[in-house]
Amino acid sequence: MSTTDTAERLAAGNSFSVDVWVTLKRWLKKAVRNASIVFEALLSPFIFLILFTQVFGKLAGGPIQDLFGADINYITFLTPAIIIVTAMTVAIQSGTGLIQDMDSGMFEKILVSPTHRGAIFLGKALADVLRIAFQSAIVLVLGYLLLWIGSGGSVGPYIQTGLGGVLGIFAVVIVYSLWFTAFSIIIALVTQDIESASIWMYMTHYPLLFSSSAFLPISFLPEWMQVLATVNPVTYGVDALRALMLGQDVLSVINVTAFSGIWNTIVPAIVLLGVLDIVLGGIAAVLLHRVSSSQVD
Amino acid sequence: MVTESTETPTTCTTAITASNVELTYADGTHAVRGIDLEIPRGECFGFLGPNGAGKTSAIKTFVTLLEPTGGSVTVNGYDVVTDSRAVRSSIGYMAQETSIDTELTARENIQFACEMYGVPRSKRAERIDDLLALVDLVDVADKQPSDFSGGMKKRLDIATALVHEPQLVFLDEPTTGLDPRARNRLWEYFRAINRQGTTLFLTTQYLAEADELCDRLSVIQDGKLVATDSPDALKSQVGGDILELTIEGSTADHRAHAQRVARESGVFADCTIETTDEGIAIASEHARREGTDLLVALRDAGLTVTGFDVRSPTLDDVFLAITGTRDVPVNSQTQSGNIDERSSGNSRAQPEALAQDEVDR
Known part of the structure; x- marks a missing residue:
């Protein structure tokens, strides 16, 4: 047997796109396999939706109907916020997954293989995007189910903008997730430690959620929080989703009238989130390049 | 930067050529200070040295994980800097700390490695089965490795490094932290791989391991190669086995007396x-055969021997013979050359346990 011939036949390496696919497949397989991730994916949005609608539903229901119309239920109002919560949870796991890979040596194992460097990160990012889209779909279905149960089977209009709106929701969620995923990667690479990264992430995650339009209309928040909400990316993500759900211009922290209807919410939100994506994504890319580079200085 | 090489490495008969390789970390630590090396195809070659000697830093420059800051390295005919992707395709590498994905099953770990290295789909299933059989993990192939023993995890790790039938395999301290049985078993696999024509390059802290596996080895200290030879040739510099005696009520006088008796006994x-804290130590090819005669001679001289141990030369002894100093910094942190980038030393294996095993062997 000629070892050399066999070796050359077997060690061809892959094209960039195959490398992306191989990486993507591994992360999805891990996500499905990991019990706590599956649990988070299915149960935490469910718990969030039930808790919030039961606790705040009666309280907030009236004012929300005053603000957005008589057929708008608190569940419909809240569903976009839960989608954002879920997307942020996946983003947090993106960073911790990277640290786990570094700790377990898998990161180095992949670096020493012929896998293209860019494909390592693009594959992981795509896996995260798919998970976020999948979980957003689950939340949408859950919200519908809750409405169905609550209304005894007559839900009425749920996503006012129809099928286009559903696709829009996925697009907005992905644009929204990029900046927080990049942030999660930055924190992961700076701390290089799962515990401190988690603390940092959750310390950012919750204040951001509560000082935004996520759970209650902005006008319910104390004034200083309304100021915070104006510069809070969560507000823009939630409002863009909510505009698609309710079919209304819901952005109240800044007043844009240059477009028409829901676009007065969606355009400024996408622009702001897009800028944030580019800035944080750029920083994350530089840091990722540094850890995967073989140069010592 | 990374370009596919059109020239095939078949014409190349050297697995590794290193000339004046240097690696200086950003903090100024000189981990590797000018290594010259030529390793022919098919050889099993080892770096023997204590923690912090620069073994891991050197191996990382060979496997393209770190670019040398000076000199050049060619692996399988490809330059590690300008042709790194070709180098990566042609080598297998097992890191010092076991690197497997515990969320995937054993089979999936090997499958992922197959996909990563581009093993053709048609050959994958057979290759995975062959490797599972090679490392004796067929029975647990579809289990997640979280509950595997250290030895089983290492075996899975080595299997993933072999998926593409590399011509050259790097093993960084492959058995550190394993029990003697698991270690012997791994050695068998390494020998089998080497017999099939694969060049092995390993680093180790243990002379017994280098002795068992390597055709040649280099003793590495402070980032420099201080000696390169066959294990037997290196050990012969120690002068044979080590006989250690403990003398009762050991004072300096007793020890000097014992030393005199040993010297006058003829064979030694x-x-x-040398005198030690508790008695004397003798390095001799005849230590095993003539040791008992010395006991009698010491008793006749009125000295009581309370401890008697004959052992094979250790890394310490080789170091003593080659470098003239017994100050082998096995556990010292004085040199930060051996920086581990993945972890801050959480699951670091302690070398004492294995050093003890060497004595037992």
């Missing part, structure tokens, strides 16, 4: 006889 006249 030309050997290195």
